[in-house]
Amino acid sequence: DVKVTQSSRYLVKRTGEKVFLECVQDMDHENMFWYRQDPGLGLRLIYFSYDVKMKEKGDIPEGYSVSREKKERFSLILESASTNQTSMYLCASSHRDSPEDEQFFGPGTRLTVL
Amino acid sequence: AQKITQTQPGMFVQEKEAVTLDCTYDTSDPSYGLFWYKQPSSGEMIFLIYQGSYDQQNATEGRYSLNFQKARKSANLVISASQLGDSAMYFCAMRERNYGQNFVFGPGTRLSVLP
Numbered sequence: 001d002v003k004v005t006q007s008s009r010y011l012v013k014r015t016g017e018k019v020f021l022e023c024v025q026d027m028d029h030e031n032m033f034w035y036r037q038d039p040g041l042g043l044r045l046i047y048f049s050y051d052v053k054m055k056e057k058g059d060i061p062e063g064y065s066v067s068r069e070k071k072e073r074f075s076l077i078l079e080s081a082s083t084n085q086t087s088m089y090l091c092a093s094s095h096r097d098s099p100e101d102e103q104f105f106g107p108g109t110r111l112t113v114l
Numbered sequence: 115a116q117k118i119t120q121t122q123p124g125m126f127v128q129e130k131e132a133v134t135l136d137c138t139y140d141t142s143d144p145s146y147g148l149f150w151y152k153q154p155s156s157g158e159m160i161f162l163i164y165q166g167s168y169d170q171q172n173a174t175e176g177r178y179s180l181n182f183q184k185a186r187k188s189a190n191l192v193i194s195a196s197q198l199g200d201s202a203m204y205f206c207a208m209r210e211r212n213y214g215q216n217f218v219f220g221p222g223t224r225l226s227v228l229p
Binding site: 035 | 118123147149151157158159160161164166205209216217219220221222
């Protein structure tokens with residue numbers, strides 16, 4: 001059974017804290033993605049990675065960084081959390097290059113920054 | 115400009131009835147894929163159906179079918195015989211070959227199935 005897992009379902013942090021969100025996939029996918037989801041805005045891409053140590057900015061990278069040291073793991077880092085980063089964060093993975101390859105999603109992390 | 119438009123923020127349907135969720139897209143890439151995902155209240159995104167830009171026939175997966183009108187750039191999702199468990203957010207998404215790995219999602223439609 002294919003799987004994308006995220007380290008936490010719910011997370012509460014304080015303003016200014018450094019936050020790590022971890023994502024692991026077991027499908028040997030080349031591509032991994034981090035999205036944030038807010039009501040009425042759908043999913044917005046923060047960063048994606050198409051290979052180990054490679055990363056590309058998405059639509060809203062400000063305030064975030066990522067790390068991909070191993071193929072199966074993609075981390076999202078909030079260097080100094082702010083209240084406007086309270087959101088649902090979704091990780092996804094897919095094979096590379098073919099338009100028909102769907103994205104597989106993790107269960108999401110609901111982050112609250114106080 | 116919006117690449118994926120879903121004009122229905124919310125929809126209601128009676129159980130056992132069919133419902134159509136609208137999606138229009140914008141691309142100049144001749145090769146692209148269109149996807150529909152379901153997101154129940156639990157939060158996980160569930161892949162439903164895929165349509166390729168070169169596919170001659172509309173995609174079908176069980177109770178889900180895709181009404182693909184290429185010239186109109188629309189890819190509407192049809193759910194037949196709605197069930198209470200179909201109540202969820204539904205997202206239309208597109209992947210363009212020229213943009214490689216990236217998917218673009220619409221804002222979603224919240225479907226509520228009434229008993």
